[in-house]
Amino acid sequence: WKKDGRQEVFLYDAGTHYNNGRPGQDEQFKGRVSHFPDELRHGNASISIRNTRQSDSGSYTCHFPHIQQQRFHIELLVGAAPEPSVIILHQTKDSALLQCEVRGASPKPEVVWKDSDGKILTADDPKVTKTEGNKYDVVLRITVTKTDSYTCVATQKEI
Numbered sequence: 001w002k003k004d005g006r007q008e009v010f011l012y013d014a015g016t017h018y019n020n021g022r023p024g025q026d027e028q029f030k031g032r033v034s035h036f037p038d039e040l041r042h043g044n045a046s047i048s049i050r051n052t053r054q055s056d057s058g059s060y061t062c063h064f065p066h067i068q069q070q071r072f073h074i075e076l077l078v079g080a081a082p083e084p085s086v087i088i089l090h091q092t093k094d095s096a097l098l099q100c101e102v103r104g105a106s107p108k109p110e111v112v113w114k115d116s117d118g119k120i121l122t123a124d125d126p127k128v129t130k131t132e133g134n135k136y137d138v139v140l141r142i143t144v145t146k147t148d149s150y151t152c153v154a155t156q157k158e159i
């Protein structure tokens with residue numbers, strides 16, 4: 001298995017592999033990748049990557065060099081998002097200004113306010129800031145005029 005055509009992710013050859021004395025694995029994947037020995041006889045060379053990080057996102061190829069020049073390709077997108085945090089910014093007798101904040105999410109989340117029936121409510125335009133490492137901060141405010149239970153939902157459609 002290789003990432004982006006150059007990084008060695010995992011290699012199995014007649015019983016030796018990167019968790020079993022074989023050198024050459026890219027530092028990024030040390031101690032995090034395993035295969036499924038019992039699956040190999042079924043032609044299943046799947047691997048598992050633990051503790052994934054956003055830097056693991058990329059293009060992975062699987063190659064069986066001794067059998068045939070066949071390559072399999074898969075895109076991995078690792079995302080992250082904190083739980084939205086909500087506060088009441090301002091409240092009067094008949095209205096309230098609610099704020100929902102999602103900080104450091106990647107890929108960019110869609111953030112909405114919903115009422116207790118799950119209906120998406122019309123809010124202000126979200127304030128979106130792109131920070132370093134392709135992370136996004138999204139702040140979404142809404143003025144509500146009814147007593148209800150309001151929920152903020154952040155969705156990352158790609159993942």
Ligand SMILES: *[C@@H]1O[C@H](CO)[C@@H](O)[C@H](O)[C@H]1NC(C)=O
Nearest residue numbers: 035036039042044045046047
């Ligand atoms: C390969 O093995 C893994 C681990 O047991 C399993 O999750 C996966 O579904 C298998 N793939 C196929 C195509 O059978």
